Amino acid sequence: MKIKELAILVKGVAEGDDEIDITGLSGIESARLGDITFAVDEAHLTSAEKSDVSCVLTDDMLRKSTKPLIRVKNPKLSFLIIYNKLHTAESKNAFVHATAVVSTSAHVGNNVWIGPGVVVEDGVTIGDHVIIESNSVVKKNSKIGSFSHIFPNVTLYENVKLGKNVILHAGVVIGSDGFGYVKDGGTIYKFPQLGSVIIEDNVEIGANTTVDRGSLSDTVIGAGTKIDNICQIAHNVKVGKNVLIAAQCGISGSTVLGNNVTMGGQAGAVDNITIGDNVIIGAKSAVIGNIEKNSVVWGIPARPIANTKRQMAVLSWLTKNSKTLSKMMKVGST
């Protein structure tokens, strides 16, 4: 497509030669002639100018360029729109590899692709256009909504429900037993984990993340939520819609996250608390109590970020002035 056609597609304004043909997309580092890229600051734009790239998506804030530009509100989003225009999603035909083991009692939709070594147990329901890649295992009575994509070596335990357009990356485990025990004297008894996991539409879950089944209620991941790699979602947790959870986070049992919550990497939340809508939790935080909606918290334990930063600044200042303080205290105590 020509630059002027792409400008129309992304509702932007072309600047410079808009008759050039664009044949691909790339980051600035690997840009080739014919590619379009995006720049969100002057440094990016300078890099783009030094490359062979043929067109740059930017916003109105950036300067004029020696390269053809398309000015838009959100360059990254426009880049995505062009990507989706130029790349049609890989469409697979109905296929079950000879080495897959699919129960005769499973209900398999149209255009489902089932790779080598996949195991689909009794009573499973698979929607249309689902892809299940090599060596993944779907246990009894689980349901997978249409257009979902299960990467290799994933495990779904019994009776788990995935919505439509769910993406599970390699090594994900959904529906494992929660960490529930009853102590009686010196002995630890396993408590029944009778609930399930409900994963709503458009959820993406990163590699090697685990989501435990509920003990007596269900674990729920709300629609549109994205969870990064190696996270742990414990039993009975309810995660809201459009939540972003970065890598290596952990959410303990029965905790509730509202909608649009963001968790930075390696953060954790204790059990049985409620985190309100739109809360932002800084990386590595330990959330140990309820958090009001719209708060921004950070720290161990997590508090409003300004408090945490102020405490850090005060401690730093006290450390620098500890000699003065020490002298005063000697005087003061005599």
Place this chain on the structure above:
Amino acid sequence: MKIKELAILVKGVAEGDDEIDITGLSGIESARLGDITFAVDEAHLTSAEKSDVSCVLTDDMLRKSTKPLIRVKNPKLSFLIIYNKLHTAESKNAFVHATAVVSTSAHVGNNVWIGPGVVVEDGVTIGDHVIIESNSVVKKNSKIGSFSHIFPNVTLYENVKLGKNVILHAGVVIGSDGFGYVKDGGTIYKFPQLGSVIIEDNVEIGANTTVDRGSLSDTVIGAGTKIDNICQIAHNVKVGKNVLIAAQCGISGSTVLGNNVTMGGQAGAVDNITIGDNVIIGAKSAVIGNIEKNSVVWGIPARPIANTKRQMAVLSWLTKNSKTLSKMMKVGST
């Protein structure tokens, strides 16, 4: 069973109509007519009363109810006892799926169930009533004790020993090489990892947790210990009996945990330290030295929890009064 029969089973006292038939168990959220549930506080009991549940297990502390009750010492434990009475564990017959690859030199006990795609290598010993689910891999000369349950996509490296009634959830890795290297100049050489892993009876290990084999001695997980998802147990670690390790904890090389230790989520312990019996380690703690038995520690680094809380309180107080402090120090330094 009737309520009066269940009361006898759990050594409790029925209150209200004890002739009602109980046909299932459930949490308060999903309770149906005919179910029994449990309540550990007044709020739970109120919720139960609003549900269709037919009977509630409680202790002596709670008020009278409109619902039939069974009063017991430990309602959760009694719930578990009734669960075990009503649910007989799934018993599988001897079975090896046609797609499983089981070495002719493996010793397979009675009533062992081996699912699709499972690989059992040479010299492996599998006890009676073991279940190995789809696509799990058991490498050479490993031993699995009777009544153990291996979920899908698990990997046991060579020469690992599991006791009886061990549960390994999906994606668990036992016996991978420890992180052992020798630096010589700029080069990093791999140090031999010649030890093994011994997992004693009644251990349960959560999804995607890893336990490394010992380098020159063995890594040991004591009987009755329960480890949650995505934990890392390093080479040569000795974990005692009846230990509870919550999700995403890490224990570094050669560290020793006593019996009945509890670790909160995302806690870590450095290498070559000893943590005494009955120690409780708060979530997200960093244990960087030996811990006396019976201690309760928290923080980064972990200290007695009262110390950590007091330091936090003092810092908070100093931050609030930093202006006063600042004035004093200006006066003091002149």
Place this chain on the structure above:
Amino acid sequence: MKIKELAILVKGVAEGDDEIDITGLSGIESARLGDITFAVDEAHLTSAEKSDVSCVLTDDMLRKSTKPLIRVKNPKLSFLIIYNKLHTAESKNAFVHATAVVSTSAHVGNNVWIGPGVVVEDGVTIGDHVIIESNSVVKKNSKIGSFSHIFPNVTLYENVKLGKNVILHAGVVIGSDGFGYVKDGGTIYKFPQLGSVIIEDNVEIGANTTVDRGSLSDTVIGAGTKIDNICQIAHNVKVGKNVLIAAQCGISGSTVLGNNVTMGGQAGAVDNITIGDNVIIGAKSAVIGNIEKNSVVWGIPARPIANTKRQMAVLSWLTKNSKTLSKMMKVGST
């Protein structure tokens, strides 16, 4: 081999009876007659003397012993050299298990061993002497360098490149999509992850670790680097050469680590920062900004370790003296 022969091999000096035959290696705990072990301090040496071990590698710092010794500069390295002499690496012949699914368009080198249930997709290139263990999956167009060893249940996504002599432990995932989204109003769109992963020669990656593919550039792990279990390397990260990353670390998107960096367990680094050569990052640190080369940092946030320790000491001192301080402040504020 006799002790005197081993002494020549490791360029050491034998002390005591050097005619004894050594038939194996072991740690002090499990030492048998005929074994050689190593001792790096007096306590180790004392333990060795109480065992049946036949020879001890030590350095010049340790005392004389009742056991035959070989004195060397680096006992652990010498132990490794002897181990490599006595153990020849398991050499496998060319083999493809009947249940493996290897695309006819894959290029498979000489003496490649492919285990049961392995899936090798179209266009994959596998070098000579590679081992791919049971149920691992190698997606389209990936490349695996010679002498690499892939343990069971590993997943390589499309177009990933492994160098020579790379070791991937069980459950590793390489090339999963990075955590990249664009928000537009209330909706979260998936951003294309078009880059790849390049893993250079002699890298070892621990069990259940994940390395995401780049979004617009590649994710790179430098030669000789060793990564422990359950780590997360995000999209576009560049890790230098001979880096050591302990278990459960996380490195966020586009961050650059220099050569010879060391990260302690459970440490994390935020996105888009640069960590210089030879930096040492203490366990559980949160690196939230660029770090100068040769620094030693620790803490949340990570600062020069002396600063962090001093702040901790000052807070501890203030806490102990908080009553005195409180009195002074009452006086000061009146």
